[in-house]
């Protein structure tokens with residue numbers, strides 16, 4: 091009997107695996123892809139879905155078609171390692187080999203009621219829900235964005251362009267926005283946000299969120315809000331936790347894997363993307379490379395060749411500030427203004443149209 095490969099998630103890591111193996115799937119191998127959505131989605135643009143500057147079809151690309159690839163649209167709920175089964179909301183799927191590429195979810199860092207009262211841009215459905223809520227806001231409403239990282243500042247700037255009458259505040263825990271990027275970029279972005287009438291508050295640790303107020307800092311200050319969007323951090327998809335019995339967690343709770351992305355203590359289960367441990371922070375770029383490398387491992391094993399992974403080299407970071415400007419650091423060069431915006435559009439366009 092041939093091999094049944096089950097791929098969970100066809101986002102950045104999953105789709106790059108698929109495109110790498112697409113033209114070489116052996117005749118006795120079948121790939122079952124389980125995703126809650128019916129198309130590949132471009133997660134880095136979910137902030138624009140939520141702000142209303144992009145429509146659904148702009149952040150989607152069709153799945154590649156092949157006679158030995160089947161797509162199952164379902165919500166994955168559990169991996170039963172010993173039974174070699176994936177349990178979904180309405181399906182059960184047997185696997186000989188399993189690839190987990192389910193991405194990440196919001197990390198609420200145990201802040202009480204944050205999950206209940208905030209909106210999110212972390213999944214397609216949640217970004218759409220946020221967009222609907224934003225569209226229904228009366229003029230002059232206060233929107234508070236919690237977090238000052240890449241997705242939070244991109245969302246704040248785009249929301250301002252789309253909704254000029256909203257009062258927008260961004261709360262960041264550390265002493266500057268984009269805390270992992272160089273000071274010049276931090277200053278540029280902060281000035282841009284403030285010049286765009288976005289209030290930026292740093293050194294703000296949110297302690298509790300109720301239905302009307304965000305409570306923060308040690309002095310129990312609070313800020314009223316009409317809509318609050320949580321963009322303060324991520325953690326690996328909870329379905330991947332079952333795999334930690336056969337591996338270890340890194341400091342971000344990602345599953346530690348071998349250099350071929352297999353679990354260290356269980357054969358034929360592989361993890362890529364935001365769920366997989368790496369020396370690098372989670373990103374679309376990293377997931378894409380990991381998916382390609384895993385695809386290469388499968389190609390090599392189908393041809394009885396030895397897999398020799400290339401060292402991972404990331405190009406850098408690019409961020410949008412609305413439709414015209416942006417920031418970035420590419421090959422250690424700081425880019426500010428129009429150029430990083432155009433380069434990022436090009437990178438995302440290439441991803442959407444030339445995934446093969």
Ligand SMILES: Cc1cc2nc3c(=O)[nH]c(=O)nc-3n(C[C@H](O)[C@H](O)[C@H](O)COP(=O)(O)OP(=O)(O)OC[C@H]3O[C@@H](n4cnc5c(N)ncnc54)[C@H](O)[C@@H]3O)c2cc1C
Pocket residue numbers: 098099100101102103104124125126127130131132133134135136137164165166167191192193194211212240241327329362363364365372373374375376377408409
């Ligand atoms: C607003 C925003 C902006 C970002 N900007 C950038 C950027 O500029 N550059 C960058 O490099 N990274 C960026 N990122 C991070 C990047 O999007 C992720 O690191 C990357 O998408 C992770 O790839 P992945 O394959 O692990 O998961 P994903 O690409 O998220 O794919 C996961 C797949 O699993 C599916 N799925 C999830 N749960 C289930 C389930 N229970 N059942 C079935 N299917 C499921 C999803 O539908 C999806 O298709 C951004 C993220 C966000 C939210």
